[in-house]
Amino acid sequence: MNTLVTCKELTKTYGSKTALNHVSFEIESGHIIGLLGPNGSGKTTFIKLLNGLLTPTSGELYVKKLPVGIESKKIISYLPDQTYLNMNNTVKEVLDYFHAFYADFDMERACQMLDSLHISPKDRLKAMSKGTKEKVQLILVMSRRAELYVLDEPIAGVDPAARDYILQTILTNYDPDASILISTHLISDIENILDQVIFIKEGEIFLQASVDDIRMQHQKSIDALFREVFK
């Protein structure tokens, strides 16, 4: 196992509010990790720091032993918690855009996934429903042969059928040597696919353990433990 992400004493403050407080942990390759915590616990802040969209107040953050930068962006495939595509574009245009900028983008895989959803490359994004836009965005992200997939709330705000599709897409399209970091507070929907969990509470790491260890030690599901910790 290789260490993909290392953060040491990572702190991020917004004015007087501390979003992350001296957080230290590592993420290794080959795992599906749930970054779990209630709203406002610091999950999205960490993910944005990892993607270079925010800068830390203090501490260190490395991806494959390199600071966040061009090299880390080459190996991280990021799905934000909002739509980040140009809505005036067609699906083909966004496919071409990803293909142009990401060397690991698998066009064939993307086209297959779009085809299975009956989404035409000629369709314009602004004409699509919210759920379809999210699926297109997920397809773009999962069509990269990245080393780390960072998915911020991928199943929030979608119907149960779409959730199933999203989880299935994630599971069937990632390289086993890669890692997936999924941020969510909808534990019950995703706990079956997780290898590890990181509980984040008020900007601090409350727990980092494998799902099997938690079930053995606590004799309860991740969802039940989450509800106990964050009640």
Place this chain on the structure above:
Amino acid sequence: MIGKLIKYEFKHTSKTMFTTWIVLAAATLMGSLALYRLDQGNHSDTTFSVVMNVIMLVLYIIALIGIFYVDFIYLCYHYHKTMYSSQGYLTHTLPLSPAAAFSVKIFAFFIWMLASSVLLVISVLVLLNVGSGGEFFSTISTFMWDEFIQSVNELFGISAPFLIFIFIADTFLGILWRILWVTASMAIGQLFQSGRTGFSILAGFCIYMVNQIVNTIFLAASGYNLTAFLDGARKNLIRHILGGSMIISAVMLIALYGICVYINKKRLNLE
């Protein structure tokens, strides 16, 4: 990678820009037609047709000024959307340095505004030619360039080609200044947690004031005053002021560029 980003930057903005240029072409045609009809006016023209021609000319002038501002505002909006709003998430996660991403956007912004400015000038020239009954361009070709060169030298103490160079350089610097003024204001504004628009406007005002103060100090230090100007000391003064102003503009542009790159690289805050 930078080449690809330039290509996509132009592609994403071209539709709107070309649309405004088509509007400019239509407005020029309308203005030219109105001016031609006024120029060729005869006694059979009704008051209505004269009023219509005047209205068309006024609309042309409004379109001329409006298109420049529409282009500028649209490009500012596009810049904000792709740097600090939803699409910024994509821009800043591309495998590019923040400086490269920023520079490409500024480059495209500059080229579009330069092209818009050139087209606006061409539009005015076309109108002048029509207004002069097609004699404007032929007059230019027979223009007394020798007299012009001599007059420029006598008046300002500089050669005519240098004056033209100054005019072109000043146009370039002026466009760049406006772009970097806005982008630096946005970059500073996004450092704040809330009220970003307000802080951007405030930052823009502060940058403008700093520029004004620096230029005023420079003019005062140059010994510029109206009496000296009228007394004939204008040659050295103008040379001094022209050179100094350009140096100040260049320094300000470098400072604003540095602010933008620093903030995008070290203080990006896409909350």
